[in-house]
Amino acid sequence: MFNGIGVRANDVSMGLPTAITSLEHFLEPIKTIVGSQFLTSKIAARYMIETKSEGTILTLTSSLSQLKLPFMAGISSASTAIEGLTRVLAAEFGNFGIRAIGLNSTALFESRSIQESNANLAKTMGISAEALKGMQTGAHLLAGKRTPTLTEVGDVAAFLVSDAGAALNSHIIDVDFGSMMVI
DSSP states (O other): OBOOOOOOGGGTTTTSOGGGOOHHHHHHHIIIIIHHHHHHHHHHHHHHHHHTOOEEEEEEEEGGGTOOOTTOHHHHHHHHHHHHHHHHHHHHHGGGTEEEEEEEEOOOTTSHHHHHHHHHHHHHHTSOHHHHHHHHHSSBSSSSSOOOOHHHHHHHHHHHHSGGGTTOOSOEEEESSSBTTOO
């Protein structure tokens, strides 16, 4: 089971100062993303248990769970919560042969959500979107001046749910070329 839900940056105040973000906007990514991951994981686990089919629950989080990046309170909190949820799912469902793994990707510039959140964040920081992108892409140990592509993240996801990835359970796998900004 994989759930790649996200939220639109403009709908949840991504890139705006925490001091002016409403509680509603702060909670929206938590409610939407974590809530959706919880519901789909619960239903998938129930099915896998009832059918004795085993399987993998693959959650999606972001490097915001580990970064010290301003103006991202709601989405950073949601990303961190998904990692905690993943570990709980692994602990609860491992006895049934169900693995739970978190896929933690850095910014995927192909996505509209990252483009919108970067535009908001750059505006708040008083820099150009290109300067912000340069900061994000230049802080990796591998692959030079880029971040992973959606295809590369998909390839890692396919490995994680395959027999080759069977030894992994409860792990949060960073797909970020070794970001130097991650704690």
